[in-house]
Amino acid sequence: MSEATTRPVEDLALHEGPAPPARYRGEAPGLTQRIENYRLRAAVVENAHLARGGAIPDDALGLVSSDALRLGGHPHLIDAQVRTLRGDGPHAPTSLVFLGEDSPQRRFEARIADFVGMEGAVLCQSGWTANVGLLQTIAERGTPVYIDLHAHASLWEGIQVAGADPHPFRHNNIRSLARRIRNHGPGIVIVDAVYSATGSVCPLADVTRLCRDTGCILVVDESHSMGLHGNRGNGLVAEKGLLGEVDYITFSLAKTFVSRGGVVMGPDRVMEFFRFESRQAIFSAAAPLPHDIAGMGAALDLVENDTWRRQRVTQSAAWLRRELGVLGFDTAISQTKIVPLVAGSDLEVLRLLVALEQRGLFGLPFVSPATPVDKGLIRLTVHCDLLAADLERVVDICREARAELGWPLPFAGTQAAAG
Ligand SMILES: Cc1ncc(COP(=O)(O)O)c(C=O)c1O
Structure with a gap:
């Protein structure tokens, strides 16, 4: 392969460099130390x-x-986006809370909820904000939240924002989860359907059974399974026949759907509340625009048909x-x-x-x-x-x-x- 692609391993700065100066601009000493630690890890x-x-x-x-x-750049997506950009007139970004029932956003939400088989859906700015917003909406200070150690960082962030009590359990380990629930009582359980670093799959049937038996609420992040698992590409929860057992499903549209956005799905009542409660729905106007949503819809056509x-x-x-x-x-x-x-x-x-x-x-x-x-x-x-x-x-x-x-x-x- 070409010379330009790599440098010899010996050249790479994986060793500690010279001691940092006592003070960098804009950095308290603690921040300087954190940046130095990061630079070592970031070498890779x-x-x-x-x-x-x-x-x-x-x-x-x-x-x-x-x-x-391989949907990125597909003519069906590009056509849908360009047609919307050219034909629909100007659109100013606005907060979710102000979007009307007949907006492209609300129509897409109804379609995606129907596709997956959940009652309601809200389209968010990203998978990150979907997860943080959901946890902030459904958890409270002191709520016990049981989270798989390998679950995505955005879910951990949501627990923190909510001020809830995180109780991590060992990756994909039902006994570890059961022990935590026994010790701390019913709460919210959080898993990824497919874990992003290793591709491991959550034992969803066991998790749903345990949640049912212990009265826990279940959140499943399907970012790496939506579009790829399930008969129609409607996710791993659907593939396993567990739709009735899972309370909330979230996913990033920045994976299989090659779009900027994220989705939260759950009971209509909570989705309605989410629009008025999650802080990014109220205080951020960077919601997807109609041509973004047209691209998402076109990606969904291809997921369903191809x-x-x-x-x-x-x-x-x-x-x-x-x-x-x-x-x-x-x-x-x-x-x-x-x-x-x-x-x-x-x-x-x-x-x-x-x-x-x-x-x-x-x-x-x-x-x-x-x-x-x-x-x-x-x-x-x-x-x-x-x-x-x-x-x-x-x-x-x-x-x-x-x-x-x-x-x-x-x-x-x-x-x-x-x-
Ligand atoms: C499992 C999982 N959840 C959530 C996210 C966040 O999604 P987004 O990139 O749309 O913010 C990611 C993306 O890296 C992810 O892998």
């Missing part, structure tokens, strides 16, 4: 090709985007996870389009990143706080346009990278046995 991300501003070369494989169905895209992602991801597992990567933690190449320490993540980029494979590096410390990884995201030859190339590159880094390779014959 800073040295990643994409973070340095490089584009993925034409002859390389980019498995970096959450656009798994089933082949979803099927291709599922098949390709299953093949890739199996083959990379045979090579020695711990891919069994994922059952989704997210294929994690777990490397370990920040330095190992960086070494693997460089080895892959030099051979023309681009993934996204994840280190603490996005993963537990020393469980850093490169995230590959499978998309529907990958051909069999592309997938084989990914495996070849990963095999060569392991050999270069001196990581154990499979015994001869293992691969054939694994089929």
Whole structure:
């Protein structure tokens, strides 16, 4: 791969630099220390090709985007957006609280709620504000909130904003969750359907059963499953037949739906209250504009109609996870389009990143706080346009990278046995 893509690992600043001066402008001493700590951890991300501003070369494989169905730039989306921009007259941004019943926003909300199978929906500025706004709306000071340790940062933020009591439980561990509920009483349980760093899937049937038995309210973030799971792409909760058991579903539209926005879904009564209670609905006017919403609607058309895209992602991801597992990567933690190449320490993540980029494979590096410390990884995201030859190339590159880094390779014959 081209010289420009990577620098030798030895050049990379993973060591401590000179001691910082006593005082930087605008920084109290505590902030200076935090920035120095961040600079060490950020070395991995800073040295990643994409973070340095490089584009993925034409002859390389980019498995970096959450656009798994490859809807970005689809003519159906662009036409819908342009038509709306040209035909609908000027639109000034306004707060959610002021949007009328007949606005494009409210029509999209009705459509998405119907598509997923929930009673009501509210369209928000982002997945982040959807989660923070929801927790701020449904939790109160002192409410016990049980949250999976790997749940998305926006959900933790929501707990903090609400002043509720967080009780984290071990990742995907029902016994740990049950113990916490026993100790602190009924409250709100929060999980992601699919976890963004490793692609692990929540045991939703067990979680819903426990919530029912203990009288807990359940929030599921479907950012990485909406559009990809479920018969119609309507999510993992629907796929598992658990719609009646889940109180709230949220998701980011910045993944499969390639749009700027987020959705909160739940009972109509609470959704109505959300519009008047969540602070970003009242105090932020940066709501999606009609042409944004036209793009979301067009993306939803494609999610509903182009089933082949979803099927291709599922098949390709299953093949890739199996083959990379045979090579020695711990891919069994994922059952989704997210294929994690777990490397370990920040330095190992960086070494693997460089080895892959030099051979023309681009993934996204994840280190603490996005993963537990020393469980850093490169995230590959499978998309529907990958051909069999592309997938084989990914495996070849990963095999060569392991050999270069001196990581154990499979015994001869293992691969054939694994089929
Ligand atoms: C699981 C999950 N929830 C919420 C979000 C936040 O969504 P957005 O990027 O739309 O703010 C993300 C995005 O990174 C996510 O991965």
